[in-house]
Amino acid sequence: MTTTGEIDPLGAAIGGVYRDAMVEVVAQHGLISRRELHMVRTPHFDLTSAGHRIALTHRLGGDEIDDDLAGLLAEELFQPGWLRGTELFERLFTGIVLSTDADPLIAWEGFYRNTLDRVGTTLSSAVPGSAHGTIADYAPVYAHAERQLVPGNVLELGSCFGFLALRLALAGRDVVASDVSPGTVALLAAVAPRLGIALTTRVADAGRVPAADRFADNVLAIHLLEHLDPDHGDRVVAEAIRLARRRVVVAVPLEDEADETWGHVRTVSLDDLAAWGRRTGLPHQVFRHHGGWLVIDVATA
Template identity: 40%
Template sequence: MTSSLTSVAPTATIRVRRRLTGSLGSPAWTDQHVFTGHRDGRNVYIAHPLTAATVADHRLVDGLGCLREAGVLQGQAEFEDAFVQIVRSCGSSPEDGWAAFYRNSLAALHNAESAFSPIHRRAREVIAGSSVLEVGSCFGLLALQLAVDGHAVTAVDVCPGAIDLLGQASAGLGIALQAVPGDARALPFGDDSFDTVTLIHLLEHLSSDSAQRSLVEAARVARRRVVVAVPYEDEPDAAFGHVQALTESDLLSWAKKYPGWRAAISEHHGGWLILDRR
């Protein structure tokens, strides 16, 4: 895959190293896994202490988030480039780094160490039927958990690099699922192809028009249920690629566009919309 998960090039050159001794810059994370770094014009230098035993999604998000707040990292592309480089540096090879990332991230979700643990748990609880399509799967951590739960899972994401990583991870972990590149606004599946279609923390990454098109597509390919989860934000978090701040009013507006479906709206670490065919 490329060095970044997005097609947008970082505005700075990111240089990452594991910190074995000494320090670089001021601490930007105050627990046992301190990320340090500084920005020198178009160069960003980051040192981290993560290893194959500790690299995990929540630690990367927290540590790099602090560097972003300190002004060391700017924008989504720089954040993602640093994310990828750190993972690749945590093993004896980039492949070993990613294998460790998946193994540790799934364990953290299972052990409720990750902020996403309650969101994934809720999503797993509301699946209807045996076949599931996860739209906007990114690394596919939810898709892998759903497959372990016994569902026939297909994961789709617009980023080919993320799909390649998920395919390699599922094979390495011995977890069967399908990983398919595709656009949420034009899903490459026929009508009524899956019992449940999930869009978990996806729609905030899309414009209003694209989000609504993605919902239409999800309803088209779902036989029984569509599950939507979004964060509630006052302002969209651009570092994570959010382009719109969503509220309960948005969920209510979306629900009204599907009169042939029963809609349930709730709040659990953000907003949830569940559509069921009447």
């Protein structure tokens, strides 16, 4: 696959090689010679170049591919400074998943099943999760978001891969998952039926959702606002209140510095959350629990 624009998560890896305008990714089978110059070798990756592309070989099997892949990439390639940039991170991530099977839907279905299983295992076990921490970090955030919901349906803004939306739908909620990325939304819409989960997907900027006032009983913005500039964040909070019949739930990481590896462009503090709450004029709570939370009660019945 060769593209020059948006990442296509449903594009096939031809001959076991994912290729787009920026990266080339292949799964390692057998031993690889170290003839290449300027190679970086880590426990899971070999990094070099192929013309103008970053070339990555990985040593991960399909049963090892879940969302902790993000932690592996960050820990071994991005945090040490070998690579930099959110777009490059996302392209390599996509390429690794797609390189695990010739059928992109089979590759992504495995990724989703592994991730959802490991989220569940993390929440039901006292044993610490992966050392890379991606799933272990956000699983308790998902669980706490689920506990904040009132009865009724759910709209999630900025749903990304949609793991939380899938968990809620699997638990019997009527769920709409929305994200600004058409590719991510198309991926979720394609994989959910393969998982036996029914939900609705929409492509939408979280600050301007094409839906009626009081659209959903619960509106979620979970680890979204740190990806947006302050003005955009203000619009998202206002839009969430417009769309909610009963409750808005916002969660953010509490960081000293915005982590660009994850696409964060700002930090959000408890004071920032409290300021949003006060401006609404509505009953609200601000608290800390694996990050910061703002829960706004738009209506009580």
